[in-house]
Amino acid sequence: MLRFLTRRVIGAAVILVIISGVTFFLFFVIPADPARLACGKVCPPETLAQARHNLGLDQPVVVQFVSWLGGIFFGRNYEGLGTCPAPCLGYSFVNRAPVFETIIDRLPVTIALTIGASVIFLTFGVATGILAALRQGKPLDKIASISSLVGASMQIYFVGTLAMYFFVYQAHIFPQPKYIPITQDPLGWFGGLLLPWIVLAIIFTANYTRMTRSTMVENLAEDYVRTARAKGMSGRSVVLRFALRGTLTPIITIFGVDLGQLIGGAIITETTFGLQGIGRLSVRAVDNSDLPTLMATVLVAAGAIVVMNIVVDALYAVIDPRVRLS
Amino acid sequence: MFLEVNELTVDFHTEDGVVHAVDRLSFQVEQGTTLGIVGESGSGKSVTNLAVLGLHNPETAKISGSITFDGQELIGASRSTMERLRGDRIAMIFQDPLTSLSPFHTIGAQIAEVYRKHRGVSRSSARDRAIEMLDRVGIPQPKVRVDDYPHQFSGGMRQRAMIAMALVCDPGLLIADEPTTALDVTVQAQILDLLSELQEQSGTAIVLITHDLGVVANTAHDVLVMYAGRAVERGTMHEVLREPRHPYTWGLLGSMPSLRRPVDLPLEPVRGTPPSLINLPSGCPFHPRCDYMKLLGKEVCAGDRPELAPEHGHGDACYLTLKQKAEQRRRPVEETK
Ligand SMILES: Nc1ncnc2c1ncn2[C@@H]1O[C@H](COP(=O)(O)OP(=O)(O)O)[C@@H](O)[C@H]1O
Ligand code: SF4
Ligand SMILES: [Mg+2]
Numbered sequence: 001m002l003r004f005l006t007r008r009v010i011g012a013a014v015i016l017v018i019i020s021g022v023t024f025f026l027f028f029v030i031p032a033d034p035a036r037l038a039c040g041k042v043c044p045p046e047t048l049a050q051a052r053h054n055l056g057l058d059q060p061v062v063v064q065f066v067s068w069l070g071g072i073f074f075g076r077n078y079e080g081l082g083t084c085p086a087p088c089l090g091y092s093f094v095n096r097a098p099v100f101e102t103i104i105d106r107l108p109v110t111i112a113l114t115i116g117a118s119v120i121f122l123t124f125g126v127a128t129g130i131l132a133a134l135r136q137g138k139p140l141d142k143i144a145s146i147s148s149l150v151g152a153s154m155q156i157y158f159v160g161t162l163a164m165y166f167f168v169y170q171a172h173i174f175p176q177p178k179y180i181p182i183t184q185d186p187l188g189w190f191g192g193l194l195l196p197w198i199v200l201a202i203i204f205t206a207n208y209t210r211m212t213r214s215t216m217v218e219n220l221a222e223d224y225v226r227t228a229r230a231k232g233m234s235g236r237s238v239v240l241r242f243a244l245r246g247t248l249t250p251i252i253t254i255f256g257v258d259l260g261q262l263i264g265g266a267i268i269t270e271t272t273f274g275l276q277g278i279g280r281l282s283v284r285a286v287d288n289s290d291l292p293t294l295m296a297t298v299l300v301a302a303g304a305i306v307v308m309n310i311v312v313d314a315l316y317a318v319i320d321p322r323v324r325l326s
Numbered sequence: 327m328f329l330e331v332n333e334l335t336v337d338f339h340t341e342d343g344v345v346h347a348v349d350r351l352s353f354q355v356e357q358g359t360t361l362g363i364v365g366e367s368g369s370g371k372s373v374t375n376l377a378v379l380g381l382h383n384p385e386t387a388k389i390s391g392s393i394t395f396d397g398q399e400l401i402g403a404s405r406s407t408m409e410r411l412r413g414d415r416i417a418m419i420f421q422d423p424l425t426s427l428s429p430f431h432t433i434g435a436q437i438a439e440v441y442r443k444h445r446g447v448s449r450s451s452a453r454d455r456a457i458e459m460l461d462r463v464g465i466p467q468p469k470v471r472v473d474d475y476p477h478q479f480s481g482g483m484r485q486r487a488m489i490a491m492a493l494v495c496d497p498g499l500l501i502a503d504e505p506t507t508a509l510d511v512t513v514q515a516q517i518l519d520l521l522s523e524l525q526e527q528s529g530t531a532i533v534l535i536t537h538d539l540g541v542v543a544n545t546a547h548d549v550l551v552m553y554a555g556r557a558v559e560r561g562t563m564h565e566v567l568r569e570p571r572h573p574y575t576w577g578l579l580g581s582m583p584s585l586r587r588p589v590d591l592p593l594e595p596v597r598g599t600p601p602s603l604i605n606l607p608s609g610c611p612f613h614p615r616c617d618y619m620k621l622l623g624k625e626v627c628a629g630d631r632p633e634l635a636p637e638h639g640h641g642d643a644c645y646l647t648l649k650q651k652a653e654q655r656r657r658p659v660e661e662t663k
Contacts, residue, residue: 232413
């Protein structure tokens with residue numbers, strides 16, 4: 001396990017460096033001049049040249065990339081413009097702050113959004129999937145399959161906007177969604193995120209219901225489930241200890257993908273509910289040609305996916321002893 | 327009688343129609359003896375024995391008749407009654423030990439679980455019992471192998487582990503459904519020997535299901551031959567193998583390689599395929615495949631259904647007279663054409 005993790009983490013680091021390299025060069029060809037942003041509104045040519053020099057923009061792109069990489073470990077100092085302690089992902093002249101600080105500031109919003117929604121859609125999705133599998137062809141199964149079809153065809157901006165309109169503005173059942181740090185006011189944190197959680201869960205639950213139902217139906221027909229019943233195991237333990245065990249692998253697989261994407265920034269969700277998470281940050285960065293910030297959000301998204309991949313692969317081995325880590 | 331099945335009928339209601347998987351089947355098993363149930367694949371052997379354990383889905387399987395085990399009626403018994411019996415007093419092993427064992431739990435955990443469930447003992451004594459059972463079924467280094475997963479065992483060892491799991495509570499009845507079909511020939515013999523040996527030690531009655539009469543030849547005391555969900559011949563192992571009476575039994579014997587054949591009779595394999603269980607042929611269900619119908623005429627064989635005599639002893643469900651049967655059995659193969 002340890003060897004597997006070490007190797008995978010090194011692999012992930014390599015992937016992330018490659019991704020940052022690619023984005024770095026891509027952004028380099030975009031006609032947006034960070035020096036102009038750094039320099040400010042009124043910017044005489046000499047000052048602009050100075051800013052360019054201080055930012056290292058007069059250097060070849062490879063050197064710039066290496067400096068950027070170095071900043072992650074050693075920090076950077078943009079003379080006269082600002083300092084950026086390690087880990088430095090660049091300095092945003094739009095926000096007038098090191099990018100890393102902004103990311104750290106926004107990440108909790110995205111993570112809270114993701115975790116809360118995941119708890120709801122995992123619980124509901126798996127539970128309804130199991131029940132539907134146990135009641136194949138019965139009304140409950142049909143209701144579950146119809147509602148998951150409806151859920152899956154919904155879009156966040158549609159459901160979210162409707163929910164906002166009816167539950168927040170009309171009926172005042174939910175407060176205006178906002179992020180309050182949990183350390184500051186746990187109840188406020190919960191209330192402020194509840195509606196976005198529910199809306200996200202409505203969309204995501206469907207996948208889990210369908211996946212759980214279909215693999216559960218397969219597993220209930222497995223020989224080892226029949227053996228468990230032939231041993232005198234009670235119905236509940238047959239379902240939970242034997243049949244469900246086999247459905248965990250596909251559930252973990254899609255959950256890993258979903259989690260990676262959600263942490264990478266639920267752009268539409270955050271925009272719909274006006275939450276200032278990573279997703280919104282990346283949209284703002286695009287609007288403002290704030291390349292360092294944009295690049296950092298790309299890295300967070302890529303990092304989330306890469307990390308989730310490792311976690312999922314490790315979990316496979318925990319769930320199924322036949323899987324060997326390699 | 328220890329296990330007594332009377333007029334057992336199992337119908338499955340499917341989209342295509344009603345599948346008559348088992349039709350008025352009766353048989354008995356005495357304590358400490360082995361009954362071999364033989365028949366081609368699809369003849370209703372597994373369905374019969376899943377009915378004994380009450381493992382059919384009550385929504386699709388309509389079951390009637392009577393199954394008494396040690397005096398207790400099992401058809402219609404409550405779920406908790408059946409759960410208490412299963413694994414404790416009646417145990418079952420299946421054809422493919424790899425798929426029949428949970429891939430997610432260790433061998434030891436799967437054995438200990440049965441013991442804990444039925445005996446309510448502590449984890450550690452259930453584990454000790456699992457090790458003891460693994461030792462009894464001949465698994466080397468049971469203290470180490472107890473923590474292995476099924477995929478770390480060989481095919482033969484897995485079936486040994488299945489047997490250990492089935493016998494952990496000293497059941498009175500063990501149902502073995504094609505226990506050697508998925509195994510190599512050499513391993514097959516070992517598993518059959520093991521079953522006989524364990525039976526001698528513990529006095530467990532065994533129902534041994536197989537499509538291979540050779541498996542029954544050395545193991546069973548009594549034999550029941552099934553065709554299309556019905557009993558077509560019944561008797562002691564010697565009776566059925568020395569003097570097989572039903573043309574279908576002849577066919578089964580004839581399809582065995584002559585070297586392994588338990589009797590030296592000029593017999594031919596049964597031709598054709600089993601009938602649809604939704605639309606059974608009239609009269610003798612074997613008549614569309616029977617080479618001997620010409621001796622009696624189609625009116626007889628496809629007319630009324632021949633019944634197996636209800637009394638005990640050697641019997642079969644065929645209209646041929648005993649004399650005709652004896653003659654036909656001894657005719658060289660070419661002549662029957
Ligand atoms: N759950 C079921 N639903 C419908 N038909 C079934 C079901 N289980 C078994 N059958 C049918 O019953 C017949 C007997 O099956 P089985 O007892 O498994 O045969 P075998 O003698 O090979 O063990 C087969 O034709 C099979 O298709
Ligand atoms: S009753 Fe007729 S068809 Fe059936 S086995 Fe006997 S001879 Fe053959
Ligand atoms: Mg079978």
